[in-house]
Amino acid sequence: MKHIKTLNQANLKKSAAKGGCGECQASCQSACKTSCTVANQKCEK
Amino acid sequence: MIHKYSLNGYNIVLDVHSGGVHVVDDVTYDLLDFVDAPVPDVCPEQAVKALADKYSLEQITDAFSEIKELWEEGILFSPDDYEQFADKMVASPIKAMCLHIAHDCNLRCQYCFAATGDFGGGRKLMDFETGKAAIDFLLEHSKGRRNLELDFFGGEPLMNFDVVKQVVEYARSKEKEYGKNFRFTVTTNGILLNDDNTDFINREMSNVVLSIDGRKEVNDRLRKRVDQSGSYDSIVPKYQKLVEKRGDRDYYVRGTFTKYNLDFTKDVMHLNELGFDQVSVEPVVGDPSTGYAITEEDLPRIFAEYETLAKELIQRKKEGKGFNFFHFMLDLDQGPCAIKRLRGCGCGNEYVAITPDGDIYPCHQFVGMENWKMGSLYDGSFDFKMKDMFARANVYGKESCKDCWAKFYCSGGCNANNLQYAGDVHKPHKLSCELEKKRLECAIMIKAAMADE
Numbered sequence: 154m155k156h157i158k159t160l161n162q163a164n165l166k167k168s169a170a171k172g173g174c175g176e177c178q179a180s181c182q183s184a185c186k187t188s189c190t191v192a193n194q195k196c197e198k
Numbered sequence: 199m200i201h202k203y204s205l206n207g208y209n210i211v212l213d214v215h216s217g218g219v220h221v222v223d224d225v226t227y228d229l230l231d232f233v234d235a236p237v238p239d240v241c242p243e244q245a246v247k248a249l250a251d252k253y254s255l256e257q258i259t260d261a262f263s264e265i266k267e268l269w270e271e272g273i274l275f276s277p278d279d280y281e282q283f284a285d286k287m288v289a290s291p292i293k294a295m296c297l298h299i300a301h302d303c304n305l306r307c308q309y310c311f312a313a314t315g316d317f318g319g320g321r322k323l324m325d326f327e328t329g330k331a332a333i334d335f336l337l338e339h340s341k342g343r344r345n346l347e348l349d350f351f352g353g354e355p356l357m358n359f360d361v362v363k364q365v366v367e368y369a370r371s372k373e374k375e376y377g378k379n380f381r382f383t384v385t386t387n388g389i390l391l392n393d394d395n396t397d398f399i400n401r402e403m404s405n406v407v408l409s410i411d412g413r414k415e416v417n418d419r420l421r422k423r424v425d426q427s428g429s430y431d432s433i434v435p436k437y438q439k440l441v442e443k444r445g446d447r448d449y450y451v452r453g454t455f456t457k458y459n460l461d462f463t464k465d466v467m468h469l470n471e472l473g474f475d476q477v478s479v480e481p482v483v484g485d486p487s488t489g490y491a492i493t494e495e496d497l498p499r500i501f502a503e504y505e506t507l508a509k510e511l512i513q514r515k516k517e518g519k520g521f522n523f524f525h526f527m528l529d530l531d532q533g534p535c536a537i538k539r540l541r542g543c544g545c546g547n548e549y550v551a552i553t554p555d556g557d558i559y560p561c562h563q564f565v566g567m568e569n570w571k572m573g574s575l576y577d578g579s580f581d582f583k584m585k586d587m588f589a590r591a592n593v594y595g596k597e598s599c600k601d602c603w604a605k606f607y608c609s610g611g612c613n614a615n616n617l618q619y620a621g622d623v624h625k626p627h628k629l630s631c632e633l634e635k636k637r638l639e640c641a642i643m644i645k646a647a648m649a650d651e
Contacts, residue, residue: 164531172534
């Protein structure tokens with residue numbers, strides 16, 4: 154493509170279908186304790 | 199839904215529901231103002247007319263066909279079909295716990311949300327019996343979950359370190375029998391760190407959060423000892439030693455920025471210069487009436503500061519001297535699944551806090567608010583109705599989150615902040631939202647810059 158560069162696989166929908174195992178870290182346990190950011194957590198799968 | 203913005207010379211388009219991130223040229227960026235799903239076969243005449251002064255017809259139609267292609271691939275203007283997963287968002291086992299091992303502290307940080315350590319309930323240390331009961335509670339309520347998280351929190355946990363050791367030992371003794379894997383973490387102000395507890399932490403804790411605000415004058419202004427002297431000189435060498443001995447295991451040096459240091463890039467860089475490569479510096483949470491609290495008028499200054507920090511980080515990364523800034527960490531491909539993102543922080547549902555008296559609260563931030571007590575380890579009470587309410591306090595349970603472009607990244611924000619500053623768990627705290635959105639824009643821009651080699 155000349156005009157658009159896509160940076161990722163855009164797999165959020167796929168992740169919903171297979172996700173929800175609940176084994177990953179509760180986001181607040183990582184560092185923040187006050188400022189919720191879920192997207193920087195790691196997937197355990 | 200898409201979100202588009204220009205930052206640091208990059209035109210960025212986030213396709214919210216697929217998670218697609220695109221960097222586009224100017225013609226595509228402008229053209230997107232005229233296009234929505236379903237994308238028609240031919241470029242809308244209105245767009246051609248409006249953009250004719252800036253771009254050639256060929257440029258416009260070319261860009262349009264690329265937009266159309268991405269829409270057909272499902273990575274632009276993709277539909278929101280996540281509500282079907284709503285049943286996966288409720289009734290989670292409880293698998294994470296904040297253990298308030300000490301409601302006492304040897305610092306008197308002015309901005310402390312825990313009322314200088316005692317959460318308003320008097321200075322107390324947790325005894326081993328209560329710690330043991332907390333582990334039993336977690337083992338009982340975590341059902342099918344294997345990985346259990348336990349954060350030793352306070353106050354200052356090192357003021358009660360013998361009990362920390364006993365609780366760890368007890369939990370480890372149960373892992374095999376219950377088929378569980380405990381992940382311990384500790385959040386400390388560093389004053390009492392010594393060789394003995396440093397070695398124990400490095401051996402047993404999967405993560406350690408080391409509190410320090412940055413430059414000496416910034417740290418010592420608010421992070422004072424009981425005698426009002428600063429803490430910086432005491433803690434820095436102890437943190438350096440701990441991190442050096444820790445090898446490649448996780449840790450964060452974790453600071454708070456306030457109205458007094460809106461130039462916090464300097465604090466982040468200072469922490470890195472001290473040898474720390476895992477850094478988190480986060481906005482203070484406080485009542486607007488306090489002098490240090492961040493208020494709406496500070497937003498433009500903070501936005502500019504986040505941009506400054508993002509550019510500094512890009513430069514360092516390109517020079518091979520990059521380090522992690524917690525709020526800019528983002529994995530666009532392998533991040534948490536959408537279900538996790540819908541569920542949010544998990545407080546009161548998969549995560550609870552336990553006080554030295556054995557009382558159960560939705561999270562550490564709720565401790566001390568009597569109305570939000572969920573139960574007690576000692577009388578066996580637990581409010582499942584409240585748990586269910588928190589389970590439903592997810593992105594689709596919060597009216598203003600549902601249609602927000604950042605919903606899959608902050609996941610509805612901090613419920614305690616929402617309650618305290620917006621008056622309702624379900625109403626996002628606007629100031630926190632604005633900060634989160636700016637950080638996210640910067641984090642994605644860093645990805646764009648790093649891909650632009």
